[in-house]
Amino acid sequence: MDVLLTVVVPVYAVEGYLYQCLESIRAGLTAEENAKVEVIAVDDASPDSCGTMLDDYATRHGDLRVIHLEENVGLGLARNAGLAQARGSYVWFVDSDDWLPSGSVRAVLERLTENEPDVLLIDHLRVHESGRLQTDPSSPLLAGSPDLNRLIGVQHTAWNRILRREFLAKHELKFPAGWYEDVPFSNPVLIAAERLDVLNRVCYHYRVGRFGAITATRSDRHFEAFEQWDRFYAWLDGVEFDPGLRVRVFTLMISHLLVIAGNESRVHPSRRRAFFREIAALYRRHRPAGYLPPAGTPGLKHRLVAANSYAMYAALRTGYRVAGIRRRSTQRTPVVSRDLPSPPQRVKTTSLR
Structure with missing residues (x-):
C-alpha cells in the first residue's frame, strides 16, 4: 500500500517527552491505516539520550525510521532533512515535545483522502505544565469555509498544517535556518495553495512553558x-x-x-x-x-x-x-482547566526548542 502521510519528528533534548509523542502518532490505528503512515524521526545531534531512545524504539516497533544528523542544525533544517526522506503524498511536521490526541491521525487520513488539498489546517490546544488545556485565540478562525483572508490569521506554525509534498516541491518551499523559521514557511504555504482545506477538530496538543523552549528563553x-x-x-x-x-x-x-x-x-x-x-x-x-x-x-x-x-x-x-x-x-480567577493525564517529568536541559 502506498504511503499517504509522512510524519516528520525533529528531535532535540526532549527525552522526558519523546515516547509520549511517538506513541501518540500511531495510537488506535488499524493495520490498514497504519500502512498508510510512515514516521521519520530526525535526531538533530541531541546532547541527551534521545538518539539512543529513537534507535531502541525503532528496534522494538519496526515502524520508525531514524535519521541521525552529525551536527546540530536547528529545527527548520532538521525538518528539511526529514522532508527529503519522506515517501508519503503528504507530510506533517510534529514537534517531539508535543503529542497528538487520540483519533487525530485517522481523522487527518480520512480528510486527505476525501478532499486531496494542497494544505490542510487543523485545530490545536495549548497545554500548560499544570495540565491545563487552553484554546488558542486564533482557533475560531478555522470555522466556516476555507477563506485565505481569514485563515492567514491562524497561528503560523508548521505543525498545524498538513502539506502535499508535490505542492511543496513545485513552489520550492522549505524551512530556513534560525529561530522563527515558521514565519517564511507557514505563511507562503497558505498563500500559494490552490486547494486549501480545514479540519476544524483538535488534532494537536501544543506544550507551552516548557523549560528550554524558545518562547521561554531570554536571548x-x-x-x-x-x-x-x-x-x-x-x-x-x-x-x-x-x-x-x-x-x-x-x-x-x-x-x-x-x-x-x-x-x-x-x-x-x-x-x-x-x-x-x-x-x-x-x-x-x-x-x-x-x-x-x-x-x-x-x-x-x-x-x-x-x-x-x-x-x-x-x-x-x-x-x-x-x-x-x-x-x-x-478578582478570583475562574477555573477553566480540563483534566489531562499528568505530564511526564520535566527534564531541565539547555534545549532552545
Whole structure:
C-alpha cells in the first residue's frame, strides 16, 4: 500500500517527552491505516539520550525510521532533512515535545483522502505544565469555509498544517535556518495553495512553558524574527497578491513582533528598546500604501511603532501591567482547566526548542 502521510519528528533534548509523542502518532490505528503512515524521526545531534531512545524504539516497533544528523542544525533544517526522506503524498511536521490526541491521525487520513488539498489546517490546544488545556485565540478562525483572508490569521506554525509534498516541491518551499523559521514557511504555504482545506477538530496538543523552549528563553536570538519576516516579504514580492491581504499580513506581523517585545521570557528589559527600534524599521520597510492601524489598544501600539516612540510604548506597557496586577488581585480567577493525564517529568536541559 502506498504511503499517504509522512510524519516528520525533529528531535532535540526532549527525552522526558519523546515516547509520549511517538506513541501518540500511531495510537488506535488499524493495520490498514497504519500502512498508510510512515514516521521519520530526525535526531538533530541531541546532547541527551534521545538518539539512543529513537534507535531502541525503532528496534522494538519496526515502524520508525531514524535519521541521525552529525551536527546540530536547528529545527527548520532538521525538518528539511526529514522532508527529503519522506515517501508519503503528504507530510506533517510534529514537534517531539508535543503529542497528538487520540483519533487525530485517522481523522487527518480520512480528510486527505476525501478532499486531496494542497494544505490542510487543523485545530490545536495549548497545554500548560499544570495540565491545563487552553484554546488558542486564533482557533475560531478555522470555522466556516476555507477563506485565505481569514485563515492567514491562524497561528503560523508548521505543525498545524498538513502539506502535499508535490505542492511543496513545485513552489520550492522549505524551512530556513534560525529561530522563527515558521514565519517564511507557514505563511507562503497558505498563500500559494490552490486547494486549501480545514479540519476544524483538535488534532494537536501544543506544550507551552516548557523549560528550554524558545518562547521561554531570554536571548538576542529573538532578533532573528526580523530577518525571517524580511525573508517572507522577499518571497511575497515575487508573487501576485491581493492588496487587501497584504494589509492583513502586515498587521499580523507587527502584532507578532510586539508580542515578542513585551514578553519577559524572551527579550531582556535592557534589550527591549533596541527590539522596538527594529520593529519600527521593519514597519517603515514594509508598510503598505494607505495602511491604517487597527482599532483599540492594538492600533495605539501600532501608531507608537510608526512614530518610533519607545518612551510612550514603555509607559503604555507599564500602565497596562499595573492595571492588570490590580485587577487580578481583586478578582478570583475562574477555573477553566480540563483534566489531562499528568505530564511526564520535566527534564531541565539547555534545549532552545
